[in-house]
Ligand SMILES: Nc1ncnc2c1ncn2[C@@H]1O[C@H](COP(=O)(O)OP(=O)(O)OP(=O)(O)O)[C@@H](O)[C@H]1O
């Protein structure tokens with residue numbers, strides 16, 4: 001069923017789980033990204049760029065791990081792809097628009113509607129119960145409280161969080177808090193979820209659980225996933241790995257990966 005006939009290029013099979021990956025309009029595409037920090041003009045005092053001309057394609061529904069030494073530009077790349085940082089040069093194409101050219105306001109709306117985020121420490125609001133933390137992005141986007149709560153609640157059981165809805169973040173374990181952060185990242189059904197070392201504060205077992213939930217939920221909703229990690233065991237949950245070195249892509253194996261999710 002999931003077998004793809006390479007001769008059938010003219011008429012893609014109507015399999016909903018494979019179709020998105022074959023529609024380039026739904027990919028996130030970066031071209032020749034350059035990022036130089038702390039330079040508004042052409043100061044010769046600037047150091048080497050944090051990104052020195054990076055091309056990346058994250059196909060719809062695909063998960064990519066970004067790996068590389070400390071300071072190599074992983075977080076910078078993630079922030080530029082996600083519209084958090086505006087690059088010094090290059091394009092980030094998403095649904096027919098260049099994110100790099102958008103106004104700050106447009107990028108704020110885009111981040112709220114199209115993208116989800118998971119950080120190393122969940123960045124949950126400590127005074128709000130877990131369920132309200134998850135519902136919040138929807139409410140900020142104008143969804144009614146009751147609908148937002150309902151959609152948030154529906155994510156607790158699949159993430160193994162049933163019964164923890166009323167707990168505050170300080171009353172959750174690290175792994176539980178990260179699963180709440182995953183729910184929050186996915187509640188608005190984003191096209192892409194960006195995660196910067198989402199398991200960085202967790203032990204190996206908990207980190208595998210978190211990655212299992214993250215990749216499963218992303219696959220279920222059709223979201224692409226970009227995960228920065230130092231951990232090869234975390235990277236194995238993704239379809240492919242981009243290796244960054246000195247602000248450039250050293251190797252990328254996304255397209256070459258034959259059996260996505262082989263770690264599962
Ligand atoms: N806000 C900033 N201002 C100036 N330079 C920065 C800033 N953020 C990052 N840099 C520099 O850009 C380069 C890439 O940093 P980045 O944070 O992207 O690395 P990283 O690969 O995420 O590292 P780590 O694994 O330690 O998180 C580094 O040389 C860093 O010092």
Ligand SMILES: [Mg+2]
Nearest residue numbers: 074075076228
């Ligand atoms: Mg980083």
